[in-house]
Amino acid sequence: xxxxxxxxxxxxxxxxxxxxxxxxxxxxxxxxxxxxxxxxxxxxxxxxxxxxxxxxxxxxxxxxxxxxxxxxxxxxxxxxxxxxxxxxxxxxxxxxxxxxxxxxxxxxxxxxxxxxxxxxxxxxxxxxxxxxxxxxxxxxxxxxxxxxxxxxxxxxxxxxxxxxxxxxxxxxxxxxxxxxxxxxxxxxxxxxxxxxxxxxxxxxxxxxxxxxxxxxxxxxxxxxxxxxxxxxxxxxxxxxxxxxxxxxxxxxxxxxxxxxxxxxxxxxxxxxxxxxxxxxxxxxxxxxxxxxxxxxxxxxxxxxxxxxxxxxxxxxxxxxxxxxxxxxxxxxxxxxxxxxxxxxxxxxxxxxxxxxxxxxxxxxxxxxxxxxxxxxxxxxxxxxxxxxxxxxxxxxxxxxxxxxxxxxxxxxxxxxxxxxxxxxxxxxxxxxxxxxxxxxxxxxxxxxxxxxxxxxxxxxxxxxxxxxxxxxxxxxxxxxxxxx
Numbered sequence: 329x330x331x332x333x334x335x336x337x338x339x340x341x342x343x344x345x346x347x348x349x350x351x352x353x354x355x356x357x358x359x360x361x362x363x364x365x366x367x368x369x370x371x372x373x374x375x376x377x378x379x380x381x382x383x384x385x386x387x388x389x390x391x392x393x394x395x396x397x398x399x400x401x402x403x404x405x406x407x408x409x410x411x412x413x414x415x416x417x418x419x420x421x422x423x424x425x426x427x428x429x430x431x432x433x434x435x436x437x438x439x440x441x442x443x444x445x446x447x448x449x450x451x452x453x454x455x456x457x458x459x460x461x462x463x464x465x466x467x468x469x470x471x472x473x474x475x476x477x478x479x480x481x482x483x484x485x486x487x488x489x490x491x492x493x494x495x496x497x498x499x500x501x502x503x504x505x506x507x508x509x510x511x512x513x514x515x516x517x518x519x520x521x522x523x524x525x526x527x528x529x530x531x532x533x534x535x536x537x538x539x540x541x542x543x544x545x546x547x548x549x550x551x552x553x554x555x556x557x558x559x560x561x562x563x564x565x566x567x568x569x570x571x572x573x574x575x576x577x578x579x580x581x582x583x584x585x586x587x588x589x590x591x592x593x594x595x596x597x598x599x600x601x602x603x604x605x606x607x608x609x610x611x612x613x614x615x616x617x618x619x620x621x622x623x624x625x626x627x628x629x630x631x632x633x634x635x636x637x638x639x640x641x642x643x644x645x646x647x648x649x650x651x652x653x654x655x656x657x658x659x660x661x662x663x664x665x666x667x668x669x670x671x672x673x674x675x676x677x678x679x680x681x682x683x684x685x686x687x688x689x690x691x692x693x694x695x696x697x698x699x700x701x702x703x704x705x706x707x708x709x710x711x712x713x714x715x716x717x718x719x720x721x722x723x724x725x726x727x728x729x730x731x732x733x734x735x736x737x738x739x740x741x742x743x744x745x746x747x748x749x750x751x752x753x754x755x756x757x758x759x760x761x762x763x764x765x766x767x768x769x770x771x772x773x774x775x776x777x778x779x780x781x782x783x784x785x786x787x788x789x790x791x792x793x794x795x796x797x798x799x800x801x802x803x804x805x806x807x808x809x810x811x812x
Contacts, residue, residue, distance in 0.1 A: 379515060380527045382568045385467050386500035387561060388449060389519040390438040390474075390488075392459035439518035439561030440464065440488065441570055442499045447492040448601075449474065450593060451560030452575055453484045464490055466497060467525055478600035483544055484575055485593055486560075487600040500562060503569030505548065505589035508532050516552040516574055516585070518561025528553040530583070539576065539586060543727065544671045547586040548572045554585030563587045595675050608676040608699040611642020612649060614666045625654060626690060632656040633669045635686075647697030650688065657685035674702065703777045719792055719807050720752020721745060723765060725776050734762035742766045742797065743779045753807040759796065766802065767795035 438455030442448070449464065456462055462474040472490035479486040490496070508514075512532045520526050530552030537547040550563065554574050563572035572587030599605045613636045622630040632654040638645050649655075655663055659682045663669045676682060678701040685694050723743040724730060730746070731738040745763040748754050765773055768782035770793065786792050792807040 376515060376527070376529050379564065379566065379568055380517070383500060383515070383517060383562070383564050384525055384527075385497035386442045387467070387517045387525060388440045388442060389465040389524045390440050390449075390451060390455055390560060391463050391465070392436050392438070392456055393461040394434050394436070394458045395460050437519055437522050437557045438559045439557065439574070441560075441562040441573075442497055443502065443570075443597075444499050445492065445496075447472075447474075447490040447496065448477065448499075449488050449490065450562075450570075450573060450597075451486050451488060452573065453479045453481050453486040455560045456486050456488055457481070462488060464488075465524065466495075468495070470495060472496075478603040478605070480596060480600065480605045482605075483588065483592060483596065485573065485588060485596060485600065487597070500564075501567075501569045502590055502594060503565050503567065503571045505571045505591045508535065508548065508565070508571055508589075510534060513566050514550055514552055514571065515564045515566075516550070516554055516558060516561060516587075517564065518554075518558035518574060520553075520555035520557040522557055526558075533584070535589075537586060538667060544592075544674060545667070546589060546592060546671060547575070548589055550585050550587060551583035552585060553583075554587075558585075606678060607674040607702040608678050608680065609643065609702040610649070610673050610697065610699065611639035611644045613637035613639075614655070614669060616665050617654060625687075627654070627687070631662070631664055632687070633663050633666050643697050643700040647684070648695050649684065649686070649697070652688070653693075654687040655684060656687060657683070659683055673699065678702075718753075718787055718809070720749035720754040721759065722747035722749075723776060723779055726764075736764065740764060740797075741774050743773055743776055753792070753809055757805050757807045759794075759805070759807075760798070762798075764797040765794055766797055767793075769793050 436455070438451060440449040440451035440455070443450050456476055457479065459476075462476070463471055464474050465471050472492075474488045474490040477487040477489050510532050514530060514532055516528045516530070518526060530550050532548060533551050534549040537549045538545040539547060548563070548571070550572075552563070554577050556577075558574045559576075561574045562570040563574055565571045571590050573590065573593060574585065574587045576586040578584040596605065614633045615636050617625075617627065617630055617632050617634050619630050621634060625634075635644075635649060635651055635653045635655065638649055638651055655669060657663060658669060658672050659676070661672070663672075676699055678699055680699050682697055682699060683694055684697055685692065687693075722745070724746050726736065726738060726740055726742065726744060728738050730736070730744050731740070734744060736744070742764045745754075745759055745761050745765065748759055748761060765779065767773060768779060769786055771778070771782045773779050773782065790809050792809075794805050794807065796803055796805055
């Protein structure tokens with residue numbers, strides 16, 4: 329017993345000495361190493377509460393309603409449903425009878441930010457794209473009906489409008505996303521999972537990200553938490569200015585969210601206000617300059633964009649661009665890759681005169697070219713969606729993301745079916761998303777422009793003949809319109 333007491337005393341004395349030494353050691357650490365705050369100076373806010381209070385009123389929650397036409401058993405009755413393929417139509421008719429066609433409502437949530445005193449709200453296109461009813465809810469709980477003013481699926485931006493009253497919040501200030509630096513603090517405000525006006529904080533993790541969302545990807549990456557329902561909400565800098573529109577997340581990742589730079593939105597706003605998006609067009613096929621290509625062309629640096637083809641009668645051909653040219657500057661700014669050039673050309677208004685600097689056989693040339701209007705944009709602006717809805721088809725040009733999604737070689741010609749409307753002639757003919765349409769009424773189809781042109785002559789007919797390619801098999805199929 330005595331020995332145990334002595335042992336306990338010794339342990340106590342040793343612990344006391346160790347603690348004393350640790351205190352002395354800590355006091356010897358230089359003042360500069362105490363904490364991380366000294367690295368940031370006054371740029372590290374003690375709290376984000378003031379910023380949250382400043383910006384919260386301009387952020388709105390968006391709820392949408394969409395009416396979907398079809399059978400109550402629609403998930404089982406889709407043309408490409410494994411249940412329908414396995415059991416067949418007779419199975420459903422035998423056990424469920426002739427199921428009447430009906431409709432059902434679905435609801436979804438998103439976010440937006442007020443950018444104008446007239447009630448204009450900026451959000452994502454995918455938040456409001458198919459909505460039949462849109463409602464916004466303010467921080468104080470007040471609700472307003474809203475309508476779509478303009479949409480741009482290629483950048484996933486949309487402009488909606490509510491009728492403001494005296495209680496409507498002041499618009500948020502729009503900042504400069506080009507001024508952002510990797511490591512800058514940012515705050516995301518939105519409606520994740522329906523939990524209204526949630527605030528999360530992080531930093532800019534990267535800029536200029538390409539994630540395959542569209543042809544003009546130029547995303548900001550942030551580790552501020554972004555979840556479903558945050559889509560369309562604003563990303564603020566520490567001055568309370570909107571620097572991005574929160575758009576996408578990586579489902580399998582943590583701290584990886586993406587926002588559309590606000591400068592992209594500012595460039596599009598004049599067109600979104602009119603409800604019509606028109607982009608500039610050069611008319612060239614381009615590719616990145618790899619080290620191997622650069623060596624073959626005798627380049628000292630691997631930069632610029634190689635012209636692999638020039639569209640006949642395009643602005644590029646009329647302006648003197650040739651196959652094999654390497655474009656190094658567009659309108660006085662250096663061009664680093666094909667994606668960047670495509671984005672810059674598209675953002676330049678049609679009929680603008682631009683300077684294109686290029687290398688041809690080692691010699692520098694500067695051409696002045698008048699941009700045209702991107703053909704697909706022009707056709708889309710001229711044709712209402714109802715022309716396609718008669719047959720129940722939505723199609724897109726072959727792009728790399730779509731080719732990868734549906735397992736096609738990107739060199740394939742034709743248009744890809746991206747959506748089939750339930751109970752439409754296309755659904756009855758078993759057309760599936762991912763099918764490649766090669767002909768319309770015996771006319772060859774290379775792109776959406778050809779498809780739209782062919783559809784003009786088919787809109788009043790009772791049947792439509794398509795040549796469809798699915799996997800390695802090509803076949804003709806006839807779509808029949810109902811008599812009603």
